Amino acid sequence: MPLNTLLSNQLDISHIRSSCSTCSLRELCLPVGLNEYEVQVLGDVVSHKRKIQRGGYLHRTGAKFQTLFAIRSGFLKTCILEEDGRQQVTGFHMTGELLGLDAISAEIHTCDAIALEDSEVCEIPFAKLEDISRTIPSLMHHFHKIMSREIVRDHGVMLLLGSMKAEERLASFLLNLSRRFLMRGYSESDFNLRMTREEIGSYLGLKLETVSRAFSKLQDEKIITVDNKHIQINDMGRLRLKMGNSSCIT
Amino acid sequence: MPLNTLLSNQLDISHIRSSCSTCSLRELCLPVGLNEYEVQVLGDVVSHKRKIQRGGYLHRTGAKFQTLFAIRSGFLKTCILEEDGRQQVTGFHMTGELLGLDAISAEIHTCDAIALEDSEVCEIPFAKLEDISRTIPSLMHHFHKIMSREIVRDHGVMLLLGSMKAEERLASFLLNLSRRFLMRGYSESDFNLRMTREEIGSYLGLKLETVSRAFSKLQDEKIITVDNKHIQINDMGRLRLKMGNSSCIT
DNA sequence: TATCAAATTTGATTCAGGTCAACTAAGATA
């Protein structure tokens, strides 16, 4: 299985420009294949919006879970942290993605969600979502797919953390971002990172110095151009090779 | 958040000895808080059983997804494998747990599920499960919790892979198994591993030699006794310290 | 029981990435 698939995020973008009557829903991940009436019903549930400033918390570990969050715009990270101060970034999240799935289990958020740039989310009261999904089977099914996709994504990260070298991890990470930007209509080869080297390192199981060195190495090889947070991918093919090459067979 | 919680598997065991009329369902993870009638309805869906011999496949990567599997007895691993032959064990699964959640997303299994000992599963046609969950909200809600718990578990593994040292990983792993055996009424301090050192290593992101050395080290310190696959935990407290000690603060 | 293949342990050595430190660059604030 290609790692790019494994690392895929939870967004099915095919709908983003689909015709939904409710403005606030147009760009969300849920209203796939719903008719006008169903979108209306969903819209009544999803109406409440919330802005989070850069650096602000969307939710904190331990907070009571009541709503899922659909990202309308912006960029967030989720991270779990141990008593001893260790922190593990579990994901970076962008427009159209759904946050809070981990909290359904115990009705308590198990991670922090922090905005890496000014962001806007829609709140989706989960009890209501379950309720209306009883009458809209396609919505329920789609929700199950989203949860499942998060599991698949996590397994991909486990593969990355469990068996890839530093440079391979960074290549995977960049290709994953690239693809997600492309899906949203942005350039796949020229973009700005929203997170620090340390946050990338935490996500990839590396120290920030190692991340920095891996960037430099890819730049030396002319595969990418790095200017602080601005990244250009010059040779997508060779970047893909970096990710999946035979040096990982071990 | 304590790692033991993060590593928790998807089973809520509280029901295992609850009174269900349908024999085949009694020990499954789904019929939590259902009344007799609801269990009956669910039972009609779950009826089909299947045995898998040790070493046999429950399902393979790429196979079309139609049913979830509830483990009635036995022990399985799930693993994803790359074209280049690399393999990552994504989980070990025992009685009462639900397999196949990753496949909902693309309606294709994204991993292999292989029995590590003779096992028996119930097949749960997913379309039917979705169907009846419309009429049994508590079933739907419980299913969502199970999926969410898998996500939380995966995040715990990401933390482990991303920030723990070899010995800490093994300690976490043993404590996780210990707790799961305890929940099923077995000894928490004396059990047999079903998997090889290599499979443990794959799951923990380590080479088999490193796993072996970590076992030996814990034995030298009299924290556990290792006799090939037979493990005795002599000092649960010190094993917990191994997992969570301050050496991981870095 | 004998034989063989697979699993495990242990030692010696290597190396990727971590650690520590110094320096530079980029933003934020006065």
Next chain:
DNA sequence: TATCTTAGTTGACCTGAATCAAATTTGATA
């Protein structure tokens, strides 16, 4: 603009885990 803080880069060195190799144990099968 000057100053300060935070982020990023790079070098030197160290260490934990990988690698390679050998011996041993275990389990399966003839």
